[in-house]
Amino acid sequence: MPLPPQARAVLLDLDGTLLDTAPDLIGALNTLRGEHGKTPLPEGHLQPVVSHGSAAMVQRGFDLAPDTAGFEALRQRFLALYRARVSQATRAFPGMDELIDLLDERGIPWGVVTNKPGWLTEPLLADLGYAPRAACIVSGDTLAARKPDPGPILLACKRLALAPCDCVLVGDAERDIEAGRRAGALTLAALFGYICGEDHVRRWGADGIISHPEEILRWLDPELLGQIPRQPEWAATGS
Structure with a gap:
């Protein structure tokens, strides 16, 4: 199997991708x-x-x-x-915290691009400890346009000082994939999010479809990841 394109940063949708809200x-x-x-x-x-x-x-x-x-x-x-009650019962999807820990450990930047307004996004990410860790946060009212417009993705890439083609955008809605594609980023559709039977994910045109956050690692430059010292428990158990 050929290796997928290699990204240098990860951009995550919020609801249904980073967090189970x-x-x-x-x-x-x-x-x-x-x-x-x-x-x-x-x-x-x-x-x-x-x-x-x-x-x-x-x-x-x-x-x-x-x-x-x-x-x-x-x-x-x-x-x-x-x-x-914005953060009362909200938690990261299984495997997402382990992924972010690894990205932080390797110095690989990651950010959030969401249509959620800033007055909800900012306290939620702050309450759960993600705000100081994210390299960029683009909310639904940061710009006049929201996803599927490519503007929020392009702004996130600019804040990371990376070209869109060096970033992989992960989302659970068609508008995420459309925004990423129009911006020129790599795109992954997250099946672990809120995708339902009415969605036709394979028609979205994503570069890849993933069922667990660990699969994002396949789309990152292995030189950035380096030699992972041990297999994470969440990868071993498939949880």
Whole structure:
């Protein structure tokens, strides 16, 4: 099997790639439903839209179109409830912390490029200890345009002082892959995120499809990784 192209930095989407934010987003949505006399919805009904923003969450949770009267008030209340618990139950996906530890150990820069607004992104990453470790953080309101526009990816590459072709963008939504491709970066679709049966991942045009964070290592320059002294436990167990 030929070796994949070799990147010198990793750019991660946030929701559904770096972090499993579903518990707090779904918790906030069900709290909002409770305020309106509605019973909680099961996680499986809401998780497919977790990566698609607050409007998608409210639309799925209340079966309302965004142009419905009162929709924006519901969305704003949902965001307030979510901010109050932004890092309560959110954790990294299995294997992601070990990957980041290795990147930090090898001096390989990594960053976050998300459509989540900065007023949610920054406290979340700070609460969980990722903010001081990330080489760059580009939020959904850092620029006027968001993914799938390539602008956020290009800005992240600029902040890393690397060409887009030297970076690999990892995401769990088609807009992530489109943004990365339009920017000229390598792209990986993360199956461990919030991809559902409605998604046609192989049609997205990603350079690769991965099922575990450890697989990102195959796309990094081996000279940067160096000789890994021991096989990580998460790679050995396949957890």
